[in-house]
Amino acid sequence: MEPVTEPTDLLALDRQVCFALSIASRSVIALYRPLLQPMGLTHPQYLAMLALWQHEPLSVKELGELLQLDAGTLSPLLKRLQSLGYVNRERNAMDERSLVVTLTPEGRRLRAEAEKIPPAIVDRLGMSLSELQDLHAVLSRVIEAARP
Template identity: 90%
Template sequence: MEPVTETTDLLALDRQVCFALSIASRSVIALYRPLLQPMGLTHPQYLAMLALWQHEPLSVKELGELLQLDPGTMSPLLKRLQALGYVNRERNSHDERSLVVTLTPAGRELRAQAEKIPPAIVSRLGMDLEELQDLHAALTRVIKAAHSPDDR
């Protein structure tokens, strides 16, 4: 990005962080589509499976918080994963108001296929691991700043 001067147009599209993030997000998610298609997963469903492979069992509320998705988005996503045979949703025996999400044997087996995805994405992006880790750290800081109260 060019340095800011008196003549810099602060509203130039190519200077906007939001524009770069939006294009990067859509572009990277598009790289996942052909890799997820054989598993029958969308990118949000893949993220849910990643969370479950790491933290199972999870309540629907906990899963939504991890993924930063609202309940209205979580319900159809989980219904589709259940229809695919990857998860079960059952009432919590300690709290009937809560639904617990667990992996089915097919959902657990899917992990082996999914383990091929991260290396394929790294290869496709053509960036070394350190560069991707730095990008991840920078994006994590952006997310944290965007979610923190505006008290500056």
């Protein structure tokens, strides 16, 4: 028999926003795995490719800011993308201290394959585009409010 949780129990697991966000995040990212696997990408690598498809070229610093990742996390991710032949990392001719990330022709071609992912995720979630846009807006507000 399950313990009865009072509706006013502030520590009830099923009432915790952090718990719901954690489970939702893991569950949604798991939906991406089989779609990304044929491309050889992990979800964080996919996010980096999304940023590059939209904003290329980017310095490592700019990419880190967009993805909200530190250099220690981003550097191995970019090395792997480079070993897959999707990106190049080169010193900025104007500032030797800065690394610039650009897409290779193969990285650009990968975009066409990746365009199949968002509709597949929307279909799998079974939510309307309007519901997903509302969810995105709410999550964006949560992210902004949680910033230091």
